[in-house]
Amino acid sequence: MHDMQKELSTDELMGRFLNQLKDEDQLTEKQKRIMEAAVKLFSEKGFHAASTSEIAKEAGVAEGTIFRHFKTKKDILISLVAPIMLRFASPLLLKDVRKLMGSDLPLDDLLKQLYQNRLQIIEKNWSQIRLIIQEMQFHEELRGAVVENLFGVGRKLAEAFVSSKIQSGEIRNFPPLTVTRALVSMMVGYVFFKFVIFPDEGMNLDDEQEIEIMVDIILNGIRNKE
Incomplete structure (x- = not known):
């Protein structure tokens, strides 16, 4: 459900890239773990095949925690x-x-x-x-x-x-x-x-x-x- 939002235009996507950019030392510990887990699973399985539940398990957090930090799975990709x-x-x-x-x-x-x-x-x-x-x-x-x-x-x-x-x-x-x-x-x-x-x-x-x-x-x- 979280991944069904409409596709963003290039301008909107770039705007979000810039707005969501965070220095590594500004990320919370949980955000770091989620992003590290996402890099690992997206790289191994691909974006579509890697589920948010797998990312949560790899990061050692509840799946709901992911959506408190990132609205959609695509937001994780953008933040990476x-x-x-x-x-x-x-x-x-x-x-x-x-x-x-x-x-x-x-x-x-x-x-x-x-x-x-x-x-x-x-x-x-x-x-x-x-x-x-x-x-x-x-x-x-x-x-x-x-x-x-x-x-x-x-x-x-x-x-x-x-x-x-x-x-x-x-x-x-x-x-x-x-x-x-x-x-x-x-x-x-x-x-x-x-x-x-x-x-x-x-x-x-x-x-x-x-x-x-x-x-x-x-x-x-x-x-x-x-």
């Missing part, structure tokens, strides 16, 4: 997604990326630092990120909000960076969007290999060494030029 979205998309939290992109570092060092920076955030928040990727397939509003407010911000920033490097002659004169896709695809491919496809192997990867090789491949290709 909001901090991760803003961690990536907020101008304040992209400050480190902007700082790197505006630095005088050589291109190879700059790319290495950017990759290391993003990988650290992904590793720290992988359960929530996996949940977002999973549920984007089934919630159109969630997909629209993520694409517009997360990927859109990142894409504009990356394209501006690539364009500036093309103009300075550091990157060949390819379409900026094509170069941006190549840069992002390399990192996305590494993340999926490490966390999704071969997680056992991923645990043993030397991220610093792998990033160094990836940047070398991006800048110099794989053809042996000797």
